[in-house]
Amino acid sequence: MELESLPDDVVASIEVRDRWRRASAGELEFLVTDIARWTPGSTVRVAFLDGTAQLHADIAGATAQITDACNLTLDFGHDEAAGTFRRWTTADTEYAAEIRVSFDMQGFFSLVGTDSTDPTIGAGGGPIGGNPGQRSLNLGRFTTNRPPTWEGTARHEFLHALGFHHSHQNMRGTCESEFRWDDDQDYSFTQDANGVFVPDSQGRRPGIYTYLSGAPNRWSRAKVDHNLRTEDDPDVVAGPFDTKSVMLYRFPAFFYKSNPSSCAPAGTGQSLSEGDKRGLRLLYPHAEEELATRQARADAVLQSIGVGPEGHAGADGGTLAEAYRRRVEELAAAQAKGAG
Numbered sequence: 001m002e003l004e005s006l007p008d009d010v011v012a013s014i015e016v017r018d019r020w021r022r023a024s025a026g027e028l029e030f031l032v033t034d035i036a037r038w039t040p041g042s043t044v045r046v047a048f049l050d051g052t053a054q055l056h057a058d059i060a061g062a063t064a065q066i067t068d069a070c071n072l073t074l075d076f077g078h079d080e081a082a083g084t085f086r087r088w089t090t091a092d093t094e095y096a097a098e099i100r101v102s103f104d105m106q107g108f109f110s111l112v113g114t115d116s117t118d119p120t121i122g123a124g125g126g127p128i129g130g131n132p133g134q135r136s137l138n139l140g141r142f143t144t145n146r147p148p149t150w151e152g153t154a155r156h157e158f159l160h161a162l163g164f165h166h167s168h169q170n171m172r173g174t175c176e177s178e179f180r181w182d183d184d185q186d187y188s189f190t191q192d193a194n195g196v197f198v199p200d201s202q203g204r205r206p207g208i209y210t211y212l213s214g215a216p217n218r219w220s221r222a223k224v225d226h227n228l229r230t231e232d233d234p235d236v237v238a239g240p241f242d243t244k245s246v247m248l249y250r251f252p253a254f255f256y257k258s259n260p261s262s263c264a265p266a267g268t269g270q271s272l273s274e275g276d277k278r279g280l281r282l283l284y285p286h287a288e289e290e291l292a293t294r295q296a297r298a299d300a301v302l303q304s305i306g307v308g309p310e311g312h313a314g315a316d317g318g319t320l321a322e323a324y325r326r327r328v329e330e331l332a333a334a335q336a337k338g339a340g
Helices: 008-036 053-062 066-069 114-118 150-161 208-213 222-228 275-282 286-306 317-340
Strands: 041-050 072-076 099-100 108-110 138-139
Touching: 008 222, 041 053, 053 150, 053 222, 066 072, 066 150, 072 114, 108 150, 138 150, 208 222
Parallel strands: 041 072, 041 099, 099 138
Antiparallel strands: 108 138
8 A cells, every 4th residue: 555645855844844933933833824724715726737638627526525615716727618727837937826736746645735835845846846847736647547536535635735634643533542553573574575564474464664664655764753643733723533534544454453443434535524624614714704814813923933925934044944954864864774
């Protein structure tokens, strides 16, 4: 099973940016969550790097569940006369769209919320990031071998793009204590022909850290922690743990300590749950008064941390760059240690 993840350099730039926000915002840090959301009532443009017009139409149709549940418009640039949708290119120097979709990279991933237009994310010039010529959302294999559950996958990634995090990392849930992080006692490292860790000859099972260090993920311990472990983050709005959410991963049974597990999905993972819809309404409300209050809060935080009108970091850019460089080195060292 291959899990979604972002490249280490992109993760590093996000972590550095978030630490800077928290340090700069002081007592207002809990309001920084508003900055990661698009403005309620606004129109967020979507563009495609590759794929056919039919695939683009299918993706747009799958996201209708999302926009029907909240006060936000996703504009795919549909030209009815030509039957085409908005495109972007890796040579772009201006934003063709806030959410830039591709199908050409391996796996599924999305930047979270307005990270998609944060130029400090992926500033090193890689294929993924918040700059005009970088991918912000990828749906791998959709052009050649679309999975049967493609609609749920598309909704999952677009919810990331609107500010949602994974449900299994919700501090109100049970996944932290339910996951089998470590190997069964005396497990003998055993891999199949594809390099996937499997139970040994005595039936002892690999834990999550071991399993994900093998093919096809090859994750370091640090990457497992970033993608799976629960973090009580003051910047994240967390509702009740929702086993029917499309944001809850469907893991193999051996990931859990109990069967059935209280952390396992109860839904199909295809359609938005009522909890997903409530979260969307919280982030993108319809009431004019609530819109004004939320915008005022976001403006106050932006002013407190010295962010310019374009949302870019100001005079502290040099410090951010140095912190980013150090974090990339830390991740590289952790990756090398995990591989060893």
